[in-house]
Amino acid sequence: xxxxxxxxxxxxxxxxxxxxxxxxxxxxxxxxxxxxxxxxxxxxxxxxxxxxxxxxxxxxxxxxxxxxxxxxxxxxxxxxxxxxxxxxxxxxxxxxxxxxxxxxxxxxxxxxxxxxxxxxxxxxxxxxxxxxxxxxxxxxxxxxxxxxxxxxxxxxxxxxxxxxxxxxxxxxxxxxxxxxxxxxxxxxxxxxxxxxxxxxxxxxxxxxxxxxxxxxxxxxxxxxxxxxxxxxxxxxxxxxxxxxxxxx
Amino acid sequence: xxxxxxxxxxxxxxxxxxxxxxxxxxxxxxxxxxxxxxxxxxxxxxxxxxxxxxxxxxxxxxxxxxxxxxxxxxxxxxxxxxxxxxxxxxxxxxxxxxxxxxxxxxxxxxxxxxxxxxxxxxxxxxxxxxxxxxxxxxxxxxxxxxxxxxxxxxxxxxxxxxxxxxxxxxxxxxxxxxxxxxxxxxxxxxxxxxxxxxxxxxxxxxxxxxxxxxxxxxxxxxxxxxxxxxxxxxxxxxxxxxxxxxxxxxxxxxxxxxxxxxxxxxxxxxxxxxxxxxxxxxxxxxxxxxxxxxxxxxxxxxxxxxxxxxxxxxxxxxxxxxxxxxxxxxxxxxxxxxxxxxxxxxxxxxxxxxxxxxxxxxxxxxxxxxxxxxxxxxxxxxxxxxxxxxxxxxxxx
Numbered sequence: 185x186x187x188x189x190x191x192x193x194x195x196x197x198x199x200x201x202x203x204x205x206x207x208x209x210x211x212x213x214x215x216x217x218x219x220x221x222x223x224x225x226x227x228x229x230x231x232x233x234x235x236x237x238x239x240x241x242x243x244x245x246x247x248x249x250x251x252x253x254x255x256x257x258x259x260x261x262x263x264x265x266x267x268x269x270x271x272x273x274x275x276x277x278x279x280x281x282x283x284x285x286x287x288x289x290x291x292x293x294x295x296x297x298x299x300x301x302x303x304x305x306x307x308x309x310x311x312x313x314x315x316x317x318x319x320x321x322x323x324x325x326x327x328x329x330x331x332x333x334x335x336x337x338x339x340x341x342x343x344x345x346x347x348x349x350x351x352x353x354x355x356x357x358x359x360x361x362x363x364x365x366x367x368x369x370x371x372x373x374x375x376x377x378x379x380x381x382x383x384x385x386x387x388x389x390x391x392x393x394x395x396x397x398x399x400x401x402x403x404x405x406x407x408x409x410x411x412x413x414x415x416x417x418x419x420x421x422x423x424x425x426x427x428x429x430x431x432x
Numbered sequence: 433x434x435x436x437x438x439x440x441x442x443x444x445x446x447x448x449x450x451x452x453x454x455x456x457x458x459x460x461x462x463x464x465x466x467x468x469x470x471x472x473x474x475x476x477x478x479x480x481x482x483x484x485x486x487x488x489x490x491x492x493x494x495x496x497x498x499x500x501x502x503x504x505x506x507x508x509x510x511x512x513x514x515x516x517x518x519x520x521x522x523x524x525x526x527x528x529x530x531x532x533x534x535x536x537x538x539x540x541x542x543x544x545x546x547x548x549x550x551x552x553x554x555x556x557x558x559x560x561x562x563x564x565x566x567x568x569x570x571x572x573x574x575x576x577x578x579x580x581x582x583x584x585x586x587x588x589x590x591x592x593x594x595x596x597x598x599x600x601x602x603x604x605x606x607x608x609x610x611x612x613x614x615x616x617x618x619x620x621x622x623x624x625x626x627x628x629x630x631x632x633x634x635x636x637x638x639x640x641x642x643x644x645x646x647x648x649x650x651x652x653x654x655x656x657x658x659x660x661x662x663x664x665x666x667x668x669x670x671x672x673x674x675x676x677x678x679x680x681x682x683x684x685x686x687x688x689x690x691x692x693x694x695x696x697x698x699x700x701x702x703x704x705x706x707x708x709x710x711x712x713x714x715x716x717x718x719x720x721x722x723x724x725x726x727x728x729x730x731x732x733x734x735x736x737x738x739x740x741x742x743x744x745x746x747x748x749x750x751x752x753x754x755x756x757x758x759x760x761x762x763x764x765x766x767x768x769x770x771x772x773x774x775x776x777x778x779x780x781x782x783x784x785x786x787x788x789x790x791x792x793x794x795x796x797x798x799x800x801x802x803x804x805x806x807x808x809x810x811x812x813x814x815x816x817x818x819x820x821x822x823x824x825x826x827x828x829x
Binding site: 219269270272273276277279282283284285286287288291292294295296367370371372373374375378379384385388389391392397400401403404405407408411412415 | 452453454555566569570573574663665666667668669670671672674675677678766769770771773774777778784787788790791794796799800802803806807810811814
């Protein structure tokens, strides 16, 4: 019990710290000051940290939404009898998405779509497909045959069965895939700043370029904190949904 | 998705003339690309935007017809044929024709003795390459080759590519132009890339194996160790590289022997340490999971035979858990090959040097000189380790 309270307390403290730093970064200047040299600014001053963090999160969520739609759609398609022949191809494609290093995708996408958010979105989208796709397939395939037969037995059409039985039962696994993909991409999105996408990578790269470790550290910490909190929040959501499904 | 589930299952033999859905899809995409996108881009120099040229406009009539015929053959086979060998043959014929066509375009569009003009493969080439590559992969999957055959296929591909590169078939294409300028540096950075990826993995395995065994033996430690390693994973790679620069620089100034060993704030050292840290989680987690799946009966039988604890661990438990551990190593290796790219940002070298230089100069060809080998390395690592895992699982069974 006390363990759970401690975890909740830690969670709230982490969230409070993140929000406080993003809203009033200058208050933390003394913490970062020892890391700077020759009077360099201890807090990132070339842009608003809060808006950078929000832009970062926006890019990641948009890419994750696109990955989710495509990966879940593909997962449903290839687990239907009519789409089964597309399973090997989809697997290959999704695996390619994960094997291509995001930096390479980013670099190759720049001449096609220009600098900015778009190449980052493409790289994150491709990189995030695999966990969602694989989990969707496993989730849909592990629905017990007896449940499927019962659903058909009460006169459900294939579409009704998918929507009312298979997807809800597969939901916890699908959500786990989305969570993995989101958390990986919060970190990966920082490299988008090498092609001028707005995000927290800007802070880190500014630090690398001006040899200012305070910038590097705060960019990295904010990103990591966001990833951990997101992971935690989604895990909580999953537990909640699982409980509902079990009661039903 | 909306097709009725109860559709009658038609055996392959009875539907000889039913078109293959996958073949139809890939053919449609290929045809659209061939007629809608440029086959090659012609640039007066390396940083100018390219002028689009179609296949018909570049090649002489005989060449264009020949390439078209080979592509048509590949498409027909993909749509109509059921036999996987035939499908593979069709796809390979298409790939060879495509490669020859793009090489010929380079030769034709480059004026003799001109080193400034660049001929880069265009959108149609890349899409066709993807479609034919997918057809070939799909045919190979249908043939269900054993692990050794897959490795041999990969080796065959590299031999053919190596021979044609050595022969100079593609020398007039833009990527090879960049290679000609950077050839010495290219091999150095490639070697460094592989070293960084493999070296950090090797060090991580040395630490992660005992840590994984410990997590398995003392379950109380497990949440703490895995939780910590999980948090490390969430720190973005550029930031971790950057953060490690400071302590390593301090280390190098405090102890000259460390500097003599190559520990510096800038360069490969922070990248190697960061990659090492990232590599720990998958190996530790899979070692613990793999050991957890070893049956109690096997362990007890080994004890019963009079084996010591150390013998049981090395000869029974680790051997049985090896496929799962190797799966973790595969994840790490593919991930490392990608992440080493970012190390170029902190002076760590590797193929990322070309990628970021290319982005900086908006020289796409230079980007490709870095990106293509990175992707090839990642695929090779994935194929080799997948084959190894399968071999081990078979011998276990």
